[in-house]
Amino acid sequence: MVDSGLVCSCYSDEQSFSKSLKKCLRKSSCLEKTEKMAKTLDIAQLGDPILRSPTQPVTDLQSPRLQTLIEDLIATAALGNGVGIAAPQVSRGDRLFIIASRPTLRYPQAPTMAPTPMINPEILGASEALVQDWEGCLSVPGIRGLVLRHQWVEVEYCDRQGQRHQQKLTDFVARIFQHELDHLNGIVFLDRVECSHALMSETEYQNESLPGAKGARSVLWPST
Ligand SMILES: [Zn+2]
Numbered sequence: 654m655v656d657s658g659l660v661c662s663c664y665s666d667e668q669s670f671s672k673s674l675k676k677c678l679r680k681s682s683c684l685e686k687t688e689k690m691a692k693t694l695d696i697a698q699l700g701d702p703i704l705r706s707p708t709q710p711v712t713d714l715q716s717p718r719l720q721t722l723i724e725d726l727i728a729t730a731a732l733g734n735g736v737g738i739a740a741p742q743v744s745r746g747d748r749l750f751i752i753a754s755r756p757t758l759r760y761p762q763a764p765t766m767a768p769t770p771m772i773n774p775e776i777l778g779a780s781e782a783l784v785q786d787w788e789g790c791l792s793v794p795g796i797r798g799l800v801l802r803h804q805w806v807e808v809e810y811c812d813r814q815g816q817r818h819q820q821k822l823t824d825f826v827a828r829i830f831q832h833e834l835d836h837l838n839g840i841v842f843l844d845r846v847e848c849s850h851a852l853m854s855e856t857e858y859q860n861e862s863l864p865g866a867k868g869a870r871s872v873l874w875p876s877t
Pocket of ligand 1: 789790791792832836
């Protein structure tokens with residue numbers, strides 16, 4: 654489903670995911686020092702001006718400050734069952750986000766990949782085709798919105814060691830990338846919802862719209 658080097662092997666359960674996460678984290682030498690210090694951070698909520706403030710490019714890529722922030726972002730996203738999180742969501746102005754797709758209560762169909770920090774990310778190209786799906790956000794709890802995104806994006810970013818990567822992301826992971834990149838530009842997914850009829854409560858979404866849900870509801874939406 655996801656044509657991307659980001660996708661690691663599948664994990665059958667939370668325990669194996671945690672083991673794999675620790676293994677991935679230990680690949681960084683800086684990480685041995687920061688792993689024990691990882692803590693969850695308060696998440697900025699809609700209305701907080703930080704969510705509307707553009708971020709600044711990261712220049713101290715391998716600094717302890719940035720490595721600690723990356724660890725804290727990963728821990729914070731995991732606690733909130735998030736599949737991604739951007740620095741402004743923890744009140745930081747760095748051009749940095751984490752993509753951490755995995756099946757969670759909020760996104761049971763998500764593909765599994767190791768948490769991947771993306772620093773100074775950019776979109777180099779994108780599909781003409783747009784696809785719609787319901788998005789949520791840790792900074793907008795309890796609400797889902799139907800959002801059109803590019804089906805695939807060619808992206809570039811720096812990893813935590815300062816190496817630049819170019820990759821093609823598709824489908825759900827491409828959607829996460831576009832959602833998180835918006836955060837770095839002061840945009841939240843509600844800005845991309847075309848009308849209030851494309852909003853739904855999280856409870857309604859869980860009950861009615863997930864594939865296989867008892868009352869699975871087809872959502873009619875213009876394909877533009
Ligand atoms: Zn968000």
